[in-house]
Amino acid sequence: MTPDLMDEGARRVSAYARLAARDKTESGGRAAATGRPVVPGEVDVAHGRILYLEDVSVSFDGFRAINRLSLDIAPGELRCIIGPNGAGKTTMMDIITGKTRPDEGTVFFGSTIDLLRYKEAEIAQMGIGRKFQKPTVFEQLTVYENLELALKTDKGVPASVFFRPSSGDSDRLAQVLRTIHLAGSVNRPAGTLSHGQKQWLEIGMLLMQDPKLLLLDEPVAGMTDEETERTAELFLSLKGRHSLMVVEHDMSFIKTISEKVTVLHEGSVLAEGSLEEVQADERVIEVYLGR
C-alpha cells in the first residue's frame, strides 16, 4: 500500500455504493447487459472466474510490453506466474490494478465489473490488493499501528487520534497477526523487523481489508530460506478464502505452492499447466528455464 493510496482512501466515502449506482445507470456496462445488479461488496463469480483478461495489449513508445494477453483466475485459486525479466508480469499487474491503461482488450473482475472503467484507488477499494516488490510499511510505527492504519484506510476515516478499532476490528487484527506470524511482535517498530517480517506485515495490511484478489510481485525475493518456507505456508493458508496471483522466480517456492502455473513471454501466455507440464515444455525451457 502506498501513502497516496491511503490519502485516497481517506477521501473515499462508500465507493461501492457510488460504483454500483453507476453500473446500474450506464447502459454500456456489463452489469446492465447481464441484467444482474452489482451488489456492493460482492463480486459475481457465477461463471467461475474472479479475474478475466482477454486480448489485452499495451505499448510503450511502440514497444508491445503486453501483446494480446488472455488469462483467467478462478475464485480461491492460487496462480503462479513465471517468465523471464521483461515478459510483462509487472505490467500485467499494473493493468489489473488500474495503474496502466491498456490500448486494447478486456479486463473484468468477476463477470460484471469492467475494471477498465475504474481508477486505481477504486479498484483497490473493490477488493484487489497489491503487494509491490519492496516492502512499504511505516518504519516508525509498531506492527500493531501499521495494521490499525490499514483498517482506517479501509473505512475511509481520516487518520485520527480518536480512532479506536471496534471489537470486530480487534478480532480481525488479532487474526491477521496470527496469520502473518507476528503476534509476538505487536509492539515492535516495523523498522526493527527483518526483511521477511516486513513483507508479511505488508501482506497483513492488505489482509486487513479482506481483499478478494491479492496480486503479489516477487514476494520472497531477498528472504531467507526459512522466511521463504513460512511465506509458502502463509500463501497456502490464504488460498480458498482469497484468490492469489503470485509472480516469482524462486522455483522451489513455486513448487511448494503451485497448482496451475502460467508462463509469460513477450507479453503473452507461452504455456499454462502444472509446474511439471510447463517445465517439460520445450518453448519454456528455451526462453526461461534454460537447458
Ligand SMILES: Nc1ncnc2c1ncn2[C@@H]1O[C@H](COP(=O)(O)OP(=O)(O)O)[C@@H](O)[C@H]1O
Ligand atoms: N512505464 C513503462 N514505460 C516504458 N516501458 C515500460 C514501462 N513499464 C514496463 N515497460 C517495459 O515493458 C516490458 C515489460 O516489463 P515488466 O512488466 O516490468 O516485465 P517483468 O515484470 O515481467 O520483468 C519491459 O521491456 C519494460 O522495460
Ligand SMILES: [Mg+2]
Ligand atoms: Mg517485474
